[in-house]
Amino acid sequence: MIEQIRKELQNPSDLFSDTLDNGIIQMEVCYFPSLCDPTLIKDGLLVPFSYRFELPVFNRMIEADPCFSEVDEPQLWTNLLLKGTLLFKIEDTVYRFDAQRKLFDRPDEVQIESTLQGPQSAMTEDLDMNVSLVRLRYNEPTLCVEQHVLGEASKSRVTLLYDAELVNRDVLEQINIRLSKVKVKTLRATGLLLKELSGRRHKLFPIILQTERPDRIATMLERGKVALLLDGSRFGLVLPVRMFDFMHAMDDDYEFHWMSKFLLMLRYVAMVLTITLPATYIAIVSYNPEVLRVQLTLSIAGSRVVVPYPSFIEVFLMLFMIEALIEASLRLPRSIGSTATTVGGLILGQSIQQAGLVSSIMIIVTSVVAISNFVIPNNGFGYSIRFIKYVFVIVSIFYGLLGVVVTFFSLIVYWCSLRSFGQPYLAVYVPKNEAKRHHAAAKGGRSS
Amino acid sequence: MIRYFYYHVFYVGMINIMMFVPTLLIRDRFHGAVSGMLVAIAISSVMSLVTMACFERFPGLGYPEISDLYLPRWLTKVNILSAALFVWLPSGIIVLYSYAETARMFFYPDMPPLVNLILLAGAAAWASCQSTRTVQFIQEIAMVLITPLIILFLLKAITNENMNWDAIRYVAGYVRIAPSFITIAASTFLFSGYMSLVLFNRMHEEGFKFKFRWVVPLFSSLFLAVTFFVPIGFHGTVGVQEYVYLWSMTADSMALDYGFINRVLYVFLLMFTGISLLYVMNTWHTTIHFIRYTLNGYKSVEETPASRINIWFSVGIGAAAFVYMYFISTEENQRVSEVWIITRFFVEILTVFMMLYFVWRQKKSKSKNKPRAEAQSAAIGKAAE
Numbered sequence A: 001m002i003e004q005i006r007k008e009l010q011n012p013s014d015l016f017s018d019t020l021d022n023g024i025i026q027m028e029v030c031y032f033p034s035l036c037d038p039t040l041i042k043d044g045l046l047v048p049f050s051y052r053f054e055l056p057v058f059n060r061m062i063e064a065d066p067c068f069s070e071v072d073e074p075q076l077w078t079n080l081l082l083k084g085t086l087l088f089k090i091e092d093t094v095y096r097f098d099a100q101r102k103l104f105d106r107p108d109e110v111q112i113e114s115t116l117q118g119p120q121s122a123m124t125e126d127l128d129m130n131v132s133l134v135r136l137r138y139n140e141p142t143l144c145v146e147q148h149v150l151g152e153a154s155k156s157r158v159t160l161l162y163d164a165e166l167v168n169r170d171v172l173e174q175i176n177i178r179l180s181k182v183k184v185k186t187l188r189a190t191g192l193l194l195k196e197l198s199g200r201r202h203k204l205f206p207i208i209l210q211t212e213r214p215d216r217i218a219t220m221l222e223r224g225k226v227a228l229l230l231d232g233s234r235f236g237l238v239l240p241v242r243m244f245d246f247m248h249a250m251d252d253d254y255e256f257h258w259m260s261k262f263l264l265m266l267r268y269v270a271m272v273l274t275i276t277l278p279a280t281y282i283a284i285v286s287y288n289p290e291v292l293r294v295q296l297t298l299s300i301a302g303s304r305v306v307v308p309y310p311s312f313i314e315v316f317l318m319l320f321m322i323e324a325l326i327e328a329s330l331r332l333p334r335s336i337g338s339t340a341t342t343v344g345g346l347i348l349g350q351s352i353q354q355a356g357l358v359s360s361i362m363i364i365v366t367s368v369v370a371i372s373n374f375v376i377p378n379n380g381f382g383y384s385i386r387f388i389k390y391v392f393v394i395v396s397i398f399y400g401l402l403g404v405v406v407t408f409f410s411l412i413v414y415w416c417s418l419r420s421f422g423q424p425y426l427a428v429y430v431p432k433n434e435a436k437r438h439h440a441a442a443k444g445g446r447s448s
Numbered sequence B: 001m002i003r004y005f006y007y008h009v010f011y012v013g014m015i016n017i018m019m020f021v022p023t024l025l026i027r028d029r030f031h032g033a034v035s036g037m038l039v040a041i042a043i044s045s046v047m048s049l050v051t052m053a054c055f056e057r058f059p060g061l062g063y064p065e066i067s068d069l070y071l072p073r074w075l076t077k078v079n080i081l082s083a084a085l086f087v088w089l090p091s092g093i094i095v096l097y098s099y100a101e102t103a104r105m106f107f108y109p110d111m112p113p114l115v116n117l118i119l120l121a122g123a124a125a126w127a128s129c130q131s132t133r134t135v136q137f138i139q140e141i142a143m144v145l146i147t148p149l150i151i152l153f154l155l156k157a158i159t160n161e162n163m164n165w166d167a168i169r170y171v172a173g174y175v176r177i178a179p180s181f182i183t184i185a186a187s188t189f190l191f192s193g194y195m196s197l198v199l200f201n202r203m204h205e206e207g208f209k210f211k212f213r214w215v216v217p218l219f220s221s222l223f224l225a226v227t228f229f230v231p232i233g234f235h236g237t238v239g240v241q242e243y244v245y246l247w248s249m250t251a252d253s254m255a256l257d258y259g260f261i262n263r264v265l266y267v268f269l270l271m272f273t274g275i276s277l278l279y280v281m282n283t284w285h286t287t288i289h290f291i292r293y294t295l296n297g298y299k300s301v302e303e304t305p306a307s308r309i310n311i312w313f314s315v316g317i318g319a320a321a322f323v324y325m326y327f328i329s330t331e332e333n334q335r336v337s338e339v340w341i342i343t344r345f346f347v348e349i350l351t352v353f354m355m356l357y358f359v360w361r362q363k364k365s366k367s368k369n370k371p372r373a374e375a376q377s378a379a380i381g382k383a384a385e
Helices: A002-008 A038-050 A055-064 A074-082 A127-137 A169-181 A190-197 A214-222 A257-287 A294-303 A311-331 A334-354 A360-375 A379-417 A434-443 B003-019 B021-027 B033-056 B063-070 B073-107 B113-128 B132-158 B165-176 B181-203 B215-235 B246-252 B264-296 B308-327 B330-368 B370-384
Strands: A016-021 A026-031 A068-070 A085-090 A093-098 A143-150 A156-163 A209-211 A226-230 A236-239
Touching (some): A002 A016, A038 A055, A074 A085, A074 A093, A127 A214, A156 A214, A169 A190, A190 A236, A209 A214, A214 A236, A294 A360, A334 A360, A379 B073, A379 B113, A379 B264, B003 B073, B003 B132, B021 B246, B063 B264, B073 B246, B073 B308, B113 B308, B132 B181, B165 B215, B181 B215, B181 B330, B215 B246, B264 B308
Antiparallel strands (some): A143 A156
């Protein structure tokens, strides 16, 4: 066995293989020490093998313990070893012993979607841990857990979770079709899986929700959605989703009703502001100053007196600054991050206005845009919003205020035309099986 | 999902301003407009309720499919195609033109009109090439966003202290003059939101019923009263005839005391951007789907992303809007809209009678013998497939 494995794996130096002898019987062992848990091997295999060894007792243990099983097919050996399984051979029979090293034995702390009073545990990079975290919160016998293996080189395990009674069968069917079409070499992160499953490449908005919170996955499962977990990633995917799901923070479920509704409204207002404010500034300054009341128009014009160029250059200048600042503070180590924000935000903001390069109103606009963007609870959706505001800016350069309004209408058209696995992306209330009927119509069934 | 139907009624009730209906009504205010409006309310209430009742009997079928069941194919095709090209298409173009002109006049008078049209026609064409289901969702979201503005605007208008109620009472006193035909035709336009059923009935499910159907006559009558009387209240019985952009001027007569915006005119224009685009989207969408039906009998309500053929049609329609704007002036547009309003009035009556005929045929074949009725319903099912 050992020779064959060594040959197949091109004699790796990190593979441990040996023939153990306890005086009664010989056993060939081979495993990757880096992938296996040494205490587990010691307690589970080496101790029974060495102390008070009796063959019938040992055989009984191998039969009875689910961690052991026989491996008849030699072509599976290398794969099993690479997954962190130990192989041993006694009396011409090869057995496996699952002794994977668990890197994570406790839930992670939430880092991105933090809440004040909700659960603080997040998913880990270990799939089995994550499944147990979800099962803990959604303890229903109807919860289905399906295993898939994706990625030609990485052979990553992907788990599909759904409630068999609540799930929309159409959605499930579409996911299975798309999962079977996934063609990637290595599946490193859920983001890659998200792109592969979304279908069209050039989507402006995510149609799958990425989350690190097991409680969010549990609530979504309860609503009949499907969750995907990937081994090695501390994020889960939830689908199908609607636009409203991206604006929902878990705190909304945990705080009292009216306050959370108010905060939800606030988030939508912030989203509209961050999308339209720079474009509106251009429109007001360069095209339609008469729209605002006179005093306001005068103070805007007054603050722009020293600025030598048209408003859209000002806007691009400031938006570039703020985007660069966000990008820089994202990658910097935490200790330097605060310096960057102070220099970039406070000092630069103050002096750029005093130098007369941009107006003070524009500084306010930039800050409102940045802060409002951070109000959006979902990171992926926030990115899309950050991008879409440039479309508005460009249209407003040519069309002013009307351009902003018409582009907003077009944005609604775009949102409404998106489908997340056949379900509408933006629609106020749609009965659960409404989509099904129309799908039937599209495929040639009854159109009613 | 019957609520989607009422959105059609609402925005068509408001879009009359872009169709020059107020101008037509005001022109005849001493010559039978008030009585004409009353007659129109009666006619339209009957027509809308009858049409709704007729469509209730054909769940999931649009007008083309129903017509195919009882009329020869060529006749249906001619019918549908001419309805698409001579009723639905021009209505969108007329509204787009008049809104583009209004917006240009108040937002940026220096800009060439056609440049302005690129933006509006582009947005409307893109919206109209989406699937029927998407179009419905867009309508709902847009209406939810616009409704607060409408309420604000109506409250502003009705509670305004500059509104002269005596002028309104004075004009209303001309109710005894015999109605003029053009005011009847023009006023019935406010009710014709129910005509969207010819396409959107495809979205309705087996056994659907219109709840709250009294909303249609009630709200349309309300909009009719507002559209006619509010300008008179602001500008007086005689001064009201002086304006080309009558309603924009009426909106400009009001002021917002608080907030960033001072003139209600801008609230009004923003609101009508949405409503006009909605109206144009729906009419062009109906046009596209009617043409597609005559070409290959296509009748699905769901396709994402929008298919190539839809995009080409909508581009063609957008180009038609350009050609129209290039050759037709604003005054001519007003005359075209007058012709269109009268044509539409007769087409609507024709449609109602045809629907009644179809229902009669359906009843007859059902009562004659049971097996044939089953074959009939199977045929309906087949047509729906």
